[in-house]
Amino acid sequence: MSGESWGRYPLARDQHLLALRDRAAALPAFTGTALPHGNGRSYGDSCLNDGGTLLCTRGLDRFIAFDPASGVLRCEAGVLLAEILELVLGQGWFLPVTPGTKYVTVGGAIANDVHGKNHHVAGCFSEHVLGFELLRSDGSRRWCSAQENPDWFAATVGGLGLTGLITWVELRLRRVRGPWLSVETHRFDSLAEFFPLAAASDRDYEYTVAWIDCAARGSALGRGHFIRANHAAASSGPGAPKRWLSLPLTPPFSLINRLNLRSFNALYFHRQQARVRHALSHYEPYFYPLDAIGRWNRIYGPRGFLQYQCVIPPQNAQAGMAELLQRIGASGSGSFLVVLKLFGERRSAGILSFPRPGATLALDFPNNGPDTFALLDQLDEIVAAAGGAVYPAKDARMSGARFRSYFPAWQTLQPFLDPKFSSGFWRRVTE
Ligand SMILES: Cc1cc2nc3c(=O)[nH]c(=O)nc-3n(C[C@H](O)[C@H](O)[C@H](O)COP(=O)(O)OP(=O)(O)OC[C@H]3O[C@@H](n4cnc5c(N)ncnc54)[C@H](O)[C@@H]3O)c2cc1C
Numbered sequence: 494m495s496g497e498s499w500g501r502y503p504l505a506r507d508q509h510l511l512a513l514r515d516r517a518a519a520l521p522a523f524t525g526t527a528l529p530h531g532n533g534r535s536y537g538d539s540c541l542n543d544g545g546t547l548l549c550t551r552g553l554d555r556f557i558a559f560d561p562a563s564g565v566l567r568c569e570a571g572v573l574l575a576e577i578l579e580l581v582l583g584q585g586w587f588l589p590v591t592p593g594t595k596y597v598t599v600g601g602a603i604a605n606d607v608h609g610k611n612h613h614v615a616g617c618f619s620e621h622v623l624g625f626e627l628l629r630s631d632g633s634r635r636w637c638s639a640q641e642n643p644d645w646f647a648a649t650v651g652g653l654g655l656t657g658l659i660t661w662v663e664l665r666l667r668r669v670r671g672p673w674l675s676v677e678t679h680r681f682d683s684l685a686e687f688f689p690l691a692a693a694s695d696r697d698y699e700y701t702v703a704w705i706d707c708a709a710r711g712s713a714l715g716r717g718h719f720i721r722a723n724h725a726a727a728s729s730g731p732g733a734p735k736r737w738l739s740l741p742l743t744p745p746f747s748l749i750n751r752l753n754l755r756s757f758n759a760l761y762f763h764r765q766q767a768r769v770r771h772a773l774s775h776y777e778p779y780f781y782p783l784d785a786i787g788r789w790n791r792i793y794g795p796r797g798f799l800q801y802q803c804v805i806p807p808q809n810a811q812a813g814m815a816e817l818l819q820r821i822g823a824s825g826s827g828s829f830l831v832v833l834k835l836f837g838e839r840r841s842a843g844i845l846s847f848p849r850p851g852a853t854l855a856l857d858f859p860n861n862g863p864d865t866f867a868l869l870d871q872l873d874e875i876v877a878a879a880g881g882a883v884y885p886a887k888d889a890r891m892s893g894a895r896f897r898s899y900f901p902a903w904q905t906l907q908p909f910l911d912p913k914f915s916s917g918f919w920r921r922v923t924e
Contacts, residue, residue: 494507494508494509494510495507495508496508496510496533496541496547497533497541497797498533498534498535498536498537498538498539498540498541498889499533499534499535499536499790500536500537500790500797500798500799500800500887500889501790501791501793501796501797501798502537502796502797502798502799502860502889503537503538503541503889503917505538505541505542505543505917506543506544507543507544508541508542508543508544508545508546508547509523509545509546509547510530510546510547510549511523511527511546511547511548511549512549512551512552513548513549513550513552513553513571513658514552514553515553516553516555516569516570516626516660516661519632520548520628520630520632520658521548523545523546523548523913524546525544525545525546526542526545526546526913526914526915527542527545527546527547527548527630527913527914527915528540528541528542528545528546528547528548528654528655528914528915528916529547529548529550529570529600529604529654529658529659529914530547530548530549530550530654531550531551531570531571531597531598531600531601531604532551532573532596532597532598532601534594534596534597534601535601535605535886535887536799536800536886536887536888536889537799537800537885537886537887537888537889537890537918538888538889538916538917538918538921539605539653539654539885539886539888539916539917539918539919540601540654540916541916541917541918542915542916542917543917545915548658550569550570550571550598550600550658551571551598552571553569553570553571553572553600553660553661554569554571554572554573554576555568555569555572556568556569556572556580557569557661559580559581559584561581561584561585561586563665564581564586564665564666564667564668565623565663565664565665565666566580566581566663566664566665566666567661567662567663567664568599568661568662568664569599569660569661569662570598570599570600570603570625570658570659570660570661570662571598571599571600572598572599573595573596573597573598573599574588574591574592574595574596574597574598574599574602575595575596577599577666578595581666582669582672585668585669585670586666586667586668586669587666587667587668587669587724587776588666588667589615589618589620589621589664589665589666589667590607590608590609590611590612590615590616590617590618590620590621591607591609591780592607592608592609593609593780593781593782593783594781594783594784595780595781595784596784599659599662599664600654600658600659600662602618603618603619603622603625603649603650603659603662604649604650604651604652604653604654604659605651605653605847605885605886606618606619606650606651606841606843606845606846606847606848607886608836608847608848609700609780610700610701610702610722610780610834611699611700611701612834612836612837612839612848613695613701613835613836613837613838613839614695614699614837615667615699615839616837616839616840616841616848617650617651617839617841617843617846617848618650619646619650619651619841619842619843619846620839620841620842621664621665621666621667622638622650622662622663622664623638623663623664623665624636624637624638624641624646624662624663625637625638625649625659625660625661625662625663626659626660626661626662627645627649627656627657627658627659627660628657628658628659628660629656629657629658629911630657630911630912630913630914634660637649639842643842644909645909646842647842647843647844648844648905648906648909649843649909650841650842650843650846651841651843651844651845651846651847652843652844652845652906652909653845653885653916653918653919654914654916655906655910655911655914655915655916655919656906656909656910656911656914657911657914669724670724670725670726670727671724671725671726671727671728671730672730672733672775672776672777673724673725673727673730673731673773673774673775673776674700674722674723674724674725674773674774674775674776674779675722675723675724675725675727675771675773676720676721676722676771676772676773676774676779677698677720677721677722677769677770677771678718678719678720678765678769678770678772679718679719679720679721679768679769680716680717680718680719680762680765680767680768680769681703681716681717681718681719682712682713682716683712683713683714683715683716684714684715684716684811684814684815684818685715685811687703687715687717687719687833688810688811688835688852690719691703691719691834691835691852692835694719694721695835695837697723698721698722698723699722699723699724700720700721700722700723700779701719701720701721701722701834701835702719702720702832702833702834703717703718703719703720703832703833703834704717704718704720704761704831704832705717705818705831705832705833705854705856706758706759706761706762706831707754707758707818707821707822707827707828707831707856708754708755708758708759708822708827709758709759709762709822710819710822714815714818714819714822715814715815715818715833716762717762717831717833718762718765722774722779725773727773730773730774730775731773731774731775732775733775733777734775734777734778734785742791743791743794743795744791744792744794745794745795746794747792747793747794747796747798747859747861748792748793748794749792749793749828749829749857749859750859751825751826754825754827754828754829757829758829761829783830793857793859793860794859796859796860796861796862797860798828798857798858798859798860799857799858799860799865799869799889799890800855800856800857800858800887801854801855801856801857801858801869801872801883801887801888802847802853802854802855802856802883802884802886802887803817803853803854803872803876803881803882803883803884804836804847804848804849804851804852804853804881804882804884805851805852805853805854805876805879805880805881806849806850806851806879806880806881807850807851807852809851809879809880809881810835810851810852810879811852812879813852813875813876813879813881814833814852814854816875816879817854817872817875817876818854820868820871820872820875821856821868821872824864824868826858826859826861826864826865826868827856827857827858828856828857828858828859830855830856830857831854831855831856832854832855832856833852833853833854834852834853835851835852835853836848836849836850836851836852836853837850838850844902844903844905844906845885845900845902845903845906847882847884847885847886849882851881853884855884855887866890869890869891873891873892873895876899877895877898877899881899882899882900883895883896883899885918885922888918891922892922893921893922893923893924896922896923897922897923903923
């Protein structure tokens, strides 16, 4: 059957789906190549395998043990971050690192070594993984951790599912006093204001990120809202918002276009009149604003969309980001969902982990065909010239040459690749 990821581009054809349910069982028989599949929240083809098999892990959804004294959790790899939060928050624990959706599996979070708004203090997801079991297509199993088989650990975190199937995991959670965050939102008028504000905020705030108006130009280039937060000790606060709505079907065309993007962004930017606003927020709207709208990825119409996330090293960050935003602004493309953040200095153990020191920009582009692909190639040129990289978990189109220059250590992964595992992404960038 055909299948798609979160960006709904590309469409993978002739994929055979095998549902896994028992972590102790051998891998089911398959022909051709196989790829573990979590909850399909990657945007491009790193979770797709045209003409091959997907080993669907959502059935590996059991909790194995949780110690509320130490915050150490053991669970199967198909457990969602949302399910972990349901189990542990009431007992005073939270995810140490979380991406912008809670609907990802633990296995998917490890295979892309995901990051969150606290990268500058907590690093990547793998920093909090005490170990996991890796099952290979030859039937062998090994425990991988920083102490035991550390080379396999480094290959598998951020390893794009290519080194074997993670069956179960041991994680260390972080303490919190409740579900609320104390949030400060600063309106800033230009990219030049973002950098000192972000650097100063990273000293005192666990979570920092900015929303950028990608349609603003000239002296307003890079204006936006800077949002910084810490977990709050409040004993009461706002409740979790209800799930608003779900897009029941795909509209025949993208609902995001040049006209409504400009006006929507300007309205949103000016929505906050005060320079600084303080609020107590429930963790759901703070960390997962898009999760409130079911299937929001349909908003871009039948052709889907491409997410672009890059990182540019500190010395070139401001100039590089300005160039990217100019190019995007001039194209009239882009979306409302544009985030800019500074990654911290913490290096992940993962050979292919994406985060590295510098500024990271992420945004969606409706798929308008060749124009969109040409624009993204131009963005790649800027990123490559600035010594940066593009995030494979969000990618559906970078060339093999670009990938290999962004991740020069990619060949170090070769000895650890499972000979029977592959993905659309991996074939595209290495063959
Ligand atoms: C709204 C939204 C916001 C996001 N925000 C962020 C963010 O802030 N930071 C960030 O880093 N990412 C972010 N992402 C991307 C997302 O966190 C990653 O793509 C994540 O890996 C998806 O997990 P998944 O369970 O859906 O896995 P899938 O997308 O299904 O698979 C991802 C990769 O994991 C591998 N894999 C899955 N399960 C296993 C397993 N058991 N064993 C071995 N390999 C496995 C797959 O082969 C594939 O290579 C966001 C995505 C969305 C949709």
